[in-house]
Amino acid sequence: MEPKWLDWAKQLQSIAQAGLAYSKDVYDLERFEEIRKLSVDILAQYTDLEKTIIKDLFASETGYATPKVDIRAVVFKDNKLLMVRETTDGKWSLPGGWADIGLTPSEVAVKEVKEESGFVVKAVKLLAVLDNKCHPHPPSAFHIYKVIIQCEIIGGQPTIGIETSEVKFFAENELPPLSTGRITKTQIELAFKYLKNPQEPVYFD
Template sequence: MEPKWLTWAKQLQSIAQAGLTYSKDVYDLERFELIRNISTEILSEYTDTDKTVIKDLFANETGYATPKVDIRAVVFRDNKILMVRENTDGEWSLPGGWGDIGLTPGEVAVKEVKEESGFDVRSVKLMGVCDKKCHPHPPSPYHVYKIFIQCEIIGGQPKEGLETSAVGFFEEHQLPPLSNARNTESQINWVFKHLHNPQEPVYFD
């Protein structure tokens, strides 16, 4: 579902990043920097984002390029799903964020739920691992794998965090406006399948 221009731009960025990391020849380094600039121009042209901003995003990545990991916690109560309203866009998402060095995916899910919603939870089940490019998210300069982990509430009270302005539970067919950069309606629909059928297989890709 990802537009071809975005796929090409990210592939060019990946090639450039690896080349700039491992090449020693000054002329090769110059060529890889040119490839990086081309990928930056493609993203700037199609997203109306300033080239300096995009280059800064790319420039902070070094070494062999690998996908980023975004972890989302899925918490049900009374057949409703826990969501938080994001400060950045005013829309709603499953609690979550980037994976943290030194923490397991389950530990990240637990931490994010506490920070963003106020609830204490324990992680109980892997629900899915998907590639962001295969889902109707808005364009992103990063290639992202998304991990969905089901958690159970064991304590705490609803409380907004530094990055969230509200906490709520929503029925499957009465979802709030979603932060599509973080989660899509189709993803929320398939995590509800696990609520209705605990034997539902893990989703991937």
């Protein structure tokens, strides 16, 4: 679903990053720097981002390039889904964020729910492992895997966090405007599918 130019830019960046990490020959290093520059130029051409920002966010990592991991929590109460309003764009998402070094996926889900919504939960089931490129997210410079984990409320009360301005439960037919960089309508529908059919197998890709 993602545009071909974005796929090319990410592949070039990945090749350059690995080459810069493992090559020893000075001429090869120069070539890989040129490849990295091409990836930055492609993004700059097709987005509104400045080259300096692209270099800082997209072309500054070292070592072998791997996908980033986004953890999202699905929490139901009275057949309604917990969602939080993001302060960055004023739209709604499932609680979650980037995976943290040293924490398991379920620990990240529990932490993010507490920080963004105020609820204390326990992780109970892996629902899906998704590749963002297969879903209708807006273009992103990063290759992202999304891990969706179902959690149950065991305490706490609705409380906004540093990154959230509102906490609310929504029925499937009353969804608010979504922060599609984080979650999509089809992914929300997938969450409700598991609510109706708990025996559904884990969804992937």
